[in-house]
Amino acid sequence: MIGQARVATGRRCGRAARLRTLVPIYLMVLPTVVLFGVFVAFPLAAVVGAAMLDWNGIVPVRDARWVALANFATLVRDPVWWLTVRNSLCFTGVMLLVETPLALGLALLLNAPGRAMGFFRTVAFLPAVTGAAVIGLAANFFFSPIGGPANAILVDRLGVLDAPVAFLGDRALALWTVCAVAVWHSVGFDVVILLAALQAVDPEVMAAALVDGANPWQRLRDVTLPAIWPVLAACALLTTVNSLKAFDYFAVMTGGGPGFSSTPMVMYMLRFATFGGGMGPATVPAVGYGSAVAVAIGVIAMAALLLEWGAARRFPSPD
Amino acid sequence: MNALATPHATPCSRWRRPRVARLARLAVLSLYAAACLLPLVWIGATSLRTSTGVYAAGLSLWVDRPQWGNYIAFWQSADVPRSVGISVALTAASLAAVLLSTSMTAYAIARARFPGRRLLIGALWSTVLLPAEMLVIPTFHVNRALGLIGGWRSVAAVLLVMTAGGQAFNIVLLAAHFRGVTRDLYDAAALDGAGFVRTYWTVAMPMVRPGLVTCGLFIFMGVWNAYLIPLVYLGQQRGHQTLTVALVQFSRRAQTAYHLLAAGQVIAILPVVVVFAAMQRHLVRGLVESARQRGR
Numbered sequence: 001m002i003g004q005a006r007v008a009t010g011r012r013c014g015r016a017a018r019l020r021t022l023v024p025i026y027l028m029v030l031p032t033v034v035l036f037g038v039f040v041a042f043p044l045a046a047v048v049g050a051a052m053l054d055w056n057g058i059v060p061v062r063d064a065r066w067v068a069l070a071n072f073a074t075l076v077r078d079p080v081w082w083l084t085v086r087n088s089l090c091f092t093g094v095m096l097l098v099e100t101p102l103a104l105g106l107a108l109l110l111n112a113p114g115r116a117m118g119f120f121r122t123v124a125f126l127p128a129v130t131g132a133a134v135i136g137l138a139a140n141f142f143f144s145p146i147g148g149p150a151n152a153i154l155v156d157r158l159g160v161l162d163a164p165v166a167f168l169g170d171r172a173l174a175l176w177t178v179c180a181v182a183v184w185h186s187v188g189f190d191v192v193i194l195l196a197a198l199q200a201v202d203p204e205v206m207a208a209a210l211v212d213g214a215n216p217w218q219r220l221r222d223v224t225l226p227a228i229w230p231v232l233a234a235c236a237l238l239t240t241v242n243s244l245k246a247f248d249y250f251a252v253m254t255g256g257g258p259g260f261s262s263t264p265m266v267m268y269m270l271r272f273a274t275f276g277g278g279m280g281p282a283t284v285p286a287v288g289y290g291s292a293v294a295v296a297i298g299v300i301a302m303a304a305l306l307l308e309w310g311a312a313r314r315f316p317s318p319d
Numbered sequence: 320m321n322a323l324a325t326p327h328a329t330p331c332s333r334w335r336r337p338r339v340a341r342l343a344r345l346a347v348l349s350l351y352a353a354a355c356l357l358p359l360v361w362i363g364a365t366s367l368r369t370s371t372g373v374y375a376a377g378l379s380l381w382v383d384r385p386q387w388g389n390y391i392a393f394w395q396s397a398d399v400p401r402s403v404g405i406s407v408a409l410t411a412a413s414l415a416a417v418l419l420s421t422s423m424t425a426y427a428i429a430r431a432r433f434p435g436r437r438l439l440i441g442a443l444w445s446t447v448l449l450p451a452e453m454l455v456i457p458t459f460h461v462n463r464a465l466g467l468i469g470g471w472r473s474v475a476a477v478l479l480v481m482t483a484g485g486q487a488f489n490i491v492l493l494a495a496h497f498r499g500v501t502r503d504l505y506d507a508a509a510l511d512g513a514g515f516v517r518t519y520w521t522v523a524m525p526m527v528r529p530g531l532v533t534c535g536l537f538i539f540m541g542v543w544n545a546y547l548i549p550l551v552y553l554g555q556q557r558g559h560q561t562l563t564v565a566l567v568q569f570s571r572r573a574q575t576a577y578h579l580l581a582a583g584q585v586i587a588i589l590p591v592v593v594v595f596a597a598m599q600r601h602l603v604r605g606l607v608e609s610a611r612q613r614g615r
Contacts, residue, residue: 022434024516028427029439031420032486039483040446043457050457057460106351109344116345122599123352126359129595131544133563134587137570138362141577147374149361156377188355196603237448245450248546252567266452266547273456275551287456294453301450 050291057274057287064288071292080260081293084268085300087175091264092243092304094179095186100236102183103190108220110191111198121195128188136252139181143167174254174262182249186242190235197231198224233312237305244301265300269293359588366390366581373577386578393582396573398558402565403586405474406543409561412478413542414535417485422531424486425493426519430505447487455551462552473552474559480548485541489534496530497523533605536598543591562587 051071055064075081110120127135143150145164154161167177201224209223225232247266250256256263271283272290360380365373367385393399428436458480462468467476500523508518524531549561560568566583573579595602 021515024514025427025431025433028423028516028519032424032490033439035420035479035483036442036486038461039458039480040454040486041442043454043461044446044449046457046460047454057456061460106348109348112344116348120348120352122596123355125595125599126592127355129540129591130359130588131546131563131591133546133567134544134584137566137580138358138584140570141365141373141580142358142361147376149376149378152377184354184358192599192603241448241450245452247452251546251550252570266450269453270455270551273459273551275459275554287460290456294456297450298453301448301453305448 047291047294050288051295053288053291055288056285057290058285067288071289072296074289075292075296080263081268081296083260084263084265087261087263088244088246088265088300090175091179091182091246092240094176095182095239095243096236098179099183099187100190100232100239103187103194103235104232106187106191107194107198108224110195121192124188124191126188127185128192130185132182132185132248133252135181135185136249139177139253140168143177145169168254169258171258171261174258178249178253178262181253182243182246185249186239190239193231193235194228197228201227229312233308236312237308240304240308241301244304245297265293265297269297359592362581362584362588365577366585368578370576370578373581389578389582390586393579393586396569396579398560398565399562399569399583401558402560402562405559406562409474409478409481409549410539410542413481413485414538416478416482417489417538418531418535420482421486421489421534422493422524422527423519425490426497426523428490429494429497430523431515443487443490447491451484452547455547459551468552470556470559473556477549477552477561480552481542481545484548485538489538492534493527493530496527500526529601529605532598532601536595536602539594540591 050061052066052068053061053064054067054070055061106124110117110124142148145151145166148164150167151161151164155164165173167173205223205227206219209219214222245266246264247270250262250264250267254262256267260268269290272286272293273283274285274287275283357380364376364380364382366389367382367387368376368389369386372386424439427433428440462476462480465476466472467479504522504526505518508522513521544563545561546563546567549564550567553560553564554568562583566580566587569583570580
């Protein structure tokens with residue numbers, strides 16, 4: 001229609017008519033451009049710039065000292081930073097190696113006709129729609145050494161443990177307990193997405209594979225997986241970026257402790273901001289350094305995504 | 320359940336194998352359903368116990384004398400009704416702001432050619448998988464420079480930041496839906512004399528309703544459940560906090576009041592669970608459709 005409008009009036013007074021068609025278009029994209037520019041594009045440039053400053057975030061920014069890459073030089077020699085990188089990578093690894101395959105298996109089981117399946121599908125999704133912070137609060141009591149059901153199972157019912165364990169207060173256990181809660185909480189989301197992909201698999205191709213006498217494993221490898229591969233890859237990418245930036249579970253369940261043993265990268269970044277308490281371990285206003293951490297998080301996330309993207313493209317796609 | 324109800328079970332081995340497989344499938348899925356549901360039921364049960372009863376309950380999901388008064392007690396504790404109101408208002412405002420702004424942009428880039436279009440698409444696509452958390456610090460300083468810190472201005476800052484954060488993903492999703500609308504409809508609207516903007520509102524928007532519902536559900540879930548952004552802006556603003564932020568701060572103040580805390584968790588969880596249980600079919604349909612249209 002725009003094209004037609006341009007042809008119809010263009011011959012008479014080209015410039016004015018073109019302006020008349022362009023004005024409503026620009027007005028429609030204006031809110032996005034302003035919001036995106038002010039709260040995404042500019043902050044993205046600003047965080048890279050601030051990473052080159054020695055700035056505590058409290059004095060005016062023009063009083064800050066330009067230090068070029070000194071913040072990054074400090075960062076690569078900061079053992080606590082590398083500990084938080086390790087924590088975030090462990091969390092992401094568990095999500096990719098446990099949550100995603102688990103979601104695929106459950107989606108394959110759920111991919112069958114029947115009214116019971118509709119019930120299972122709805123139930124599978126319920127934990128995933130709740131908030132991570134709220135689930136974290138519930139997990140605090142669930143794993144509590146005083147009256148928590150987890151210890152009630154392990155100590156009283158099964159007798160695996162002699163005495164209650166502080167799952168979230170133990171240096172060796174806190175991170176893995178958070179991982180377990182996160183897997184339980186988010187697996188349903190991937191199940192629903194993968195199930196939608198499975199239901200879009202061409203039934204004729206599957207019928208042909210059955211006629212050819214393919215066994216279930218061959219059907220999975222040669223028909224189902226190639227068909228859902230783009231969606232599976234998208235799930236893995238989303239899981240990766242969401243896990244690398246995870247904060248809510250940790251903030252509510254462990255506060256990053258004991259020490260920094262369960263501090264993820266984002267929580268370490270917030271330590272240097274000027275927001276005030278409640279972010280995790282005691283805050284230190286150093287916005288320049290915090291911005292360097294933010295840039296490093298972005299670089300790690302982009303590297304992980306590119307790596308996975310490259311790996312995902314190697315798999316034979318159906319077309 | 321269907322497998323169990325089938326009356327004509329033949330002892331022939333060719334039939335027995337699928338039957339066993341189906342029973343095994345049902346068993347695994349039942350275990351999974353229990354794993355999903357029981358913790359949520361446990362939260363509900365905890366919210367109805369007495370302050371000391373929560374510690375003695377162990378694994379039990381049964382409540383002898385339900386303490387409905389816990390909900391009243393939680394509701395009457397500091398700032399709870401206010402924070403529920405702020406969560407509701409923030410979610411509703413974000414829904415309207417994100418859906419309106421992203422659908423306008425998605426429609427424009429799906430249907431029109433204009434200078435700057437490629438730049439806009441490139442900028443949106445390149446940030447769709449960017450971890451938004453890395454922008455928390457500079458965005459906070461932008462809001463401080465704009466004077467959006469303190470009381471209701473902080474709530475407005477949360478709305479702006481969350482609306483901006485929702486742009487890329489929802490535009491990418493909605494543009495696929497707008498591209499899927501057949502040209503004939505647009506041509507018919509043009510013949511009727513409807514302009515670009517009117518066609519958007521009266522022709523295109525009703526056609527992409529499944530996509531709008533999907534986006535709307537994601538936005539609802541994202542804003543209602545949000546913790547980090549509201550914490551950054553409202554953590555210090557007592558009396559202007561969302562329910563989630565207020566709930567976490569309540570848990571820090573009243574460390575052992577698990578029964579009241581659980582009542583708060585139920586209030587925070589129930590709206591999303593009810594909406595999604597009712598809308599799940601639409602969510603899946605919208606997702607499948609957008610995947611198919613992007614594949615074209």
